[in-house]
Amino acid sequence: MARTHAMHRRAVVAFSGSIMVAAVFAWLPLQAAAADLRQGSDVTVGPGETVNDDIYAGAGTVSISGTVNGSVIAGGGTITVSGTITRDLILGGGTINVTGHVGGSI
Structure with a gap:
């Protein structure tokens, strides 16, 4: 009986974890899928460069x-x-230094 209870508990925990992961992915905005994600020691958009998308940088x-x-x-x-x-x-x-033009809010 203890073995059945432990197996049931593991199944419930696994199912709950799956639901939580699915909920997180459903919560993420769909726009982020098309975003430009950049990371590293340095992230640069150069003077002549144009990016036609949102940028998420770290x-x-x-x-x-x-x-x-x-x-x-x-x-x-x-x-x-x-x-x-x-x-x-x-x-x-x-x-943080902002000297450029921002069309929306800061």
Whole structure:
């Protein structure tokens, strides 16, 4: 009987875990599937570069000097935005400098 109870408990835990994972994936916005995900020690959008999508970046240094036709969500030690962001800008970091144009909210 103890063995059956333990097997039942494992099945319930596994099923609950599967439901939680499915719920997390269902909760994620569908727009993120088409987003530009960037990470590493340095993430850069150069002066002549144009990105036609949202950017999600995580790096020690994030530098946006070009144009992003979308939103930028970034976290890093040093973040510099001197280019153009057509939508929203959401940043979290140690040092943040925004001198470029942002079409949405910051």
